[in-house]
Structures are given as C-alpha cells and as structure tokens.
Amino acid sequence: MSKLFSDENKAAFTNPLNVNNPVAVQVLGICSALAVTSQLKPAIVMGLSVTVITAFSNVIISLLRKTIPNRIRIIVQLVVVAALVTIVSQLLKAYVYDVSVQLSVYVGLIITNCILMGRLEAFAMQNGPWPSFLDGIGNGLGYAAILIIVGFFRELFGFGTLFGYNVIPQFMYDAGYQNNGMMVMPAMSLIIVGCVIWAHRAYNKEEVK
Amino acid sequence: MKLNTNSNVYTICYAAVMVIIVAFLLAFVASALKKTQEANVANDTKGQILSALGYDKAAIDVGAVYAEKVQDNVFADGELKPFEGNFNTTYGSLIKNGELHVFTATTAQGEPAYVIPVVGRGLWGGLWGYIAVSETKDKVLGTYFYHESETAGLGARISEKWFQDQFIGKPIFGTDGEVALTVVKAGAAQAENEVDGVTGATLTSNGVAAMVKDGLTAYKEFLGGAGCTAKDMFERIEEQFEQIEEEFESTIEESEQTDVEQ
Numbered sequence: 001m002s003k004l005f006s007d008e009n010k011a012a013f014t015n016p017l018n019v020n021n022p023v024a025v026q027v028l029g030i031c032s033a034l035a036v037t038s039q040l041k042p043a044i045v046m047g048l049s050v051t052v053i054t055a056f057s058n059v060i061i062s063l064l065r066k067t068i069p070n071r072i073r074i075i076v077q078l079v080v081v082a083a084l085v086t087i088v089s090q091l092l093k094a095y096v097y098d099v100s101v102q103l104s105v106y107v108g109l110i111i112t113n114c115i116l117m118g119r120l121e122a123f124a125m126q127n128g129p130w131p132s133f134l135d136g137i138g139n140g141l142g143y144a145a146i147l148i149i150v151g152f153f154r155e156l157f158g159f160g161t162l163f164g165y166n167v168i169p170q171f172m173y174d175a176g177y178q179n180n181g182m183m184v185m186p187a188m189s190l191i192i193v194g195c196v197i198w199a200h201r202a203y204n205k206e207e208v209k
Numbered sequence: 210m211k212l213n214t215n216s217n218v219y220t221i222c223y224a225a226v227m228v229i230i231v232a233f234l235l236a237f238v239a240s241a242l243k244k245t246q247e248a249n250v251a252n253d254t255k256g257q258i259l260s261a262l263g264y265d266k267a268a269i270d271v272g273a274v275y276a277e278k279v280q281d282n283v284f285a286d287g288e289l290k291p292f293e294g295n296f297n298t299t300y301g302s303l304i305k306n307g308e309l310h311v312f313t314a315t316t317a318q319g320e321p322a323y324v325i326p327v328v329g330r331g332l333w334g335g336l337w338g339y340i341a342v343s344e345t346k347d348k349v350l351g352t353y354f355y356h357e358s359e360t361a362g363l364g365a366r367i368s369e370k371w372f373q374d375q376f377i378g379k380p381i382f383g384t385d386g387e388v389a390l391t392v393v394k395a396g397a398a399q400a401e402n403e404v405d406g407v408t409g410a411t412l413t414s415n416g417v418a419a420m421v422k423d424g425l426t427a428y429k430e431f432l433g434g435a436g437c438t439a440k441d442m443f444e445r446i447e448e449q450f451e452q453i454e455e456e457f458e459s460t461i462e463e464s465e466q467t468d469v470e471q
Contacts, residue, residue: 038362069220076227083231087238094242097249105358158362184363184409 013134016142022115023146024200029115033147034189036106040163043151046106047144054116055136057081061124062132077120085111115143150192158183254298258324261339261353263317284309284431300326304427322350325428329420332412334358336420346432352376364413375404381425388425392418
C-alpha cells in the first residue's frame with residue numbers, strides 16, 4: 001500500500017495539478033479550451049472525458065511500452081487513443097444518449113488533444129501502469145480545472161448565468177449592468193487563459209521558465 | 210530469446226496485428242451496440258417532435274405519448290395518407306425526393322396541429338427541426354431546432370427553449386403569400402413574422418431562417434399559403450408587374466435627367 005502511494009507516484013498525480021499544469025505551464029490543449037468553455041457544463045463534461053481517456057490510454061500504452069517498435073510508436077499511441085475514444089463515444093451513444101448529444105463532435109476531437117499524446121510519449125512510454133494511471137488522472141484534472149475556471153468566468157460575465165441558472169440579480173441589470181458579449185466570443189477564452197497563466201506564474205515564483 | 214523491436218519484420222507485423230485487433234474490437238462494439246443506439250435515436254426523434262408540440266420530453270414517457278398523440282402521414286397527390294413503413298429519423302433526403310412527411314398530433318394544450326420536419330445548414334454542419342403549425346395552417350404553435358456541430362454557447366443556443374418559444378404564435382405567410390417567417394439580427398425583430406436571432410451566432414441564425422423558409426416552402430402545397438388560389442396568383446403577378454413598370458419609368462426619368470445635366 002505504501003508503495004502504491006510513494007512520493008514519486010504522488011508527484012505524478014499532483015504535479016500536473018499545479019506546478020506542471022498541462023494548460024497553464026505547458027500550454028497544451030488550448031484549442032479545446034477555446035471551443036467548449038463558453039458555458040460551464042460542457043467544460044466540466046469535456047474535462048472529465050479527457051481525464052478518463054488520458055488515464056486509460058496511459059495505462060494501455062504503459063502495458064505495451066516494451067513491445068512497441070520505436071519507429072511507429074506515435075502511430076501506435078494514436079491508434080490506441082482513437083480506438084478508446086471511439087469506444088467511449090459509442091458507449092455514450094448507447095447508454096447515456098443525452099450526454100453524447102450534448103458533447104456532439106467534441107468527444108471525437110479528444111483524439112487530437114495534444115495533452116494525451118504528450119503524456120503518452122513523455123510518461124507512459126517510460127513508466128509502469130500504476131504511475132501512468134495516476135499521471136493520466138492528474139493531467140486530466142489539471143486540464144479540467146483550467147477549463148472550469150475559464151468556463152466559469154465566460155458564462156458568468158457573458159450570459160449572467162452559471163449552469164444555465166441566472167445568478168446576476170435583476171436589480172443589477174436595472175442599474176445598467178449588461179452582459180459582456182465579448183466573453184461569449186472564442187477569442188476571450190484565450191485572454192482568460194492568459195490571465196490564469198499570469199496568476200499561476202505570479203503564485204509559483206520559483207518556477208524558472 | 211529477445212525480440213528485436215527495431216527490425217522491419219517486427220514493425221510491420223506489429224502494425225498489422227494491432228490494426229486487425231482494433232478493427233475487430235471496434236466492429237464488435239459497433240454491432241453490439243447498434244440496436245440500442247438506433248432505439249435511442251428513434252426515441253430521441255420522437256421526443257423532438259413532441260417537444261415541438263409543447264411537451265416536456267424529459268418529463269414524459271416519450272414512446273407512449275408519441276404512440277398516443279402523434280400519427281405519421283405522407284402528403285402526396287394533394288392528400289394526407291397514413292405512413293406505413295418504419296419510423297424515420299432523418300428527413301433531409303426524403304424531403305428532397307418529394308416524400309413529404311406530416312405528423313398529425315395534438316399539442317400539450319390539446320390543440321390539433323400538424324408537425325412539419327425541416328432541415329438546413331448552419332455554420333459548421335447540418336441543422337434540423339420540427340415546426341408545429343395550427344390546424345388552419347397559417348401560424349406556428351411550437352418549434353424544435355437542433356444542430357450537428359454548432360459552437361457550444363453560441364450557435365448551439367438555437368436548441369434552447371427561449372429561442373424556440375419566440376416562434377410561437379407567429380404567422381407563417383406574408384401578405385404576398387410567400388413564407389415570411391424569418392430570423393433577424395438579435396434584438397432587431399419588429400414585424401410580426403420576425404424572430405430574434407442568437408447574439409454572436411449570425412451565420413447559424415441565418416441558417417435557421419433559411420431552413421424555416423425553405424422547409425415550409427417545400428410544404429407550400431400542403432400549407433396552401435395565404436390566398437394561394439390561381440386568381441390571387443394573377444393579382445399578385447399583376448401587382449409585381451406594375452411595380453417593375455414604375456421602377457423602370459423612374460430609372461428612365463433619372464437617366465434623362467442626368468442626360469440633360471450633362
């Protein structure tokens with residue numbers, strides 16, 4: 001048990017949540033941060049899907065890592081991710097149809113999420129299944145956290161709602177407050193990601209980049 | 210014995226075996242889940258039709274309510290005939306081939322209504338919807354719109370209730386007998402047949418406008434249009450002629466004026 005949660009394994013899980021966050025530090029997966037974050041709910045579902053898929057593809061690649069021919073390793077990784085994503089999206093369609101409709105094309109687009117390829121190549125190819133699993137979960141959650149922060153601000157200021165419920169009270173509107181249409185635009189998500197990175201770096205000063 | 214994982218033979222065999230395994234796996238998953246998925250899609254389509262009729266599809270047993278309230282018909286040779294085949298879940302190609310489905314139903318408020326399927330294109334992909342029209346075939350009782358891949362939070366908002374409910378009670382036809390129901394820029398709707406579009410999603414809103422117009426125009430023979438008898442048509446054409454003549458005369462006058470000036 002102590003081996004399962006050794007310092008090294010713990011680091012594999014917690015590093016990507018903060019000091020080595022895939023979005024804020026490595027600046028990966030920005031494109032999907034732009035596409036699904038105009039509202040909070042799709043941002044959360046997308047974050048969770050990426051977490052699950054990163055974790056399991058990490059485990060599979062880690063199990064296969066000693067047999068994979070070096071020259072086609074990227075293709076093998078891609079095939080594993082694509083197969084996994086396809087199966088997950090088929091299962092969603094069969095058993096939770098509503099969720100699959102809501103996510104529409106974005107489930108398929110997980111295949112092209114660079115965080116996945118990055119983790120497979122950088123971590124799962126060198127480490128055992130259990131640390132790889134933790135690393136996948138950690139990175140997925142690190143990614144989800146940023147998506148949720150961005151989604152929170154965009155929905156709050158863009159629509160005045162959270163999860164679709166009105167949170168800005170009517171008297172604010174009566175007093176002249178307006179929803180910010182800029183927040184709804186995709187470009188704004190990059191600006192918010194920029195602000196998040198700024199805050200993150202100011203907080204982690206020891207980080208030398 | 211240690212395998213040489215860098216040899217060509219090993220690489221090729223590895224790739225081949227991997228592809229075969231993955232192909233079988235995916236084929237197996239797809240065929241095992243096909244029935245459930247199709248049932249889901251059919252059920253969802255029925256839910257969408259009921260949604261256009263004002264039912265809350267999340268709160269009812271869609272299959273049972275559909276069977277009780279809705280009848281699938283085909284409009285051909287000027288009359289509605291009950292449709293016998295399997296329930297369709299896509300209507301785009303059917304409408305193109307002239308197979309016009311019309312659902313006779315009662316709305317959640319108990320009013321008799323016809324539901325017309327419409328299809329169109331948004332910014333990124335297909336749009337579709339169902340429009341419930343009144344028994345008199347001249348005004349909208351409810352709509353349902355959905356999309357393949359419009360941007361979440363922008364174009365995707367056409368699937369939200371506030372957008373769809375704007376259509377309720379709107380007249381379909383303008384005074385010229387053509388479909389006049391349309392979607393305009395957000396906040397600009399003034400005329401009684403105009404509906405506000407979605408902010409930040411002009412192209413999707415335009416797609417909905419085109420879909421509504423084309424979709425209802427395809428059913429014009431069924432809907433009739435306001436005063437669409439031959440006599441009315443003549444009158445309208447005459448009016449248009451007069452208009453063109455007037456415009457023509459005024460342009461001639463203008464050009465003469467410019468000639469004089471020169």
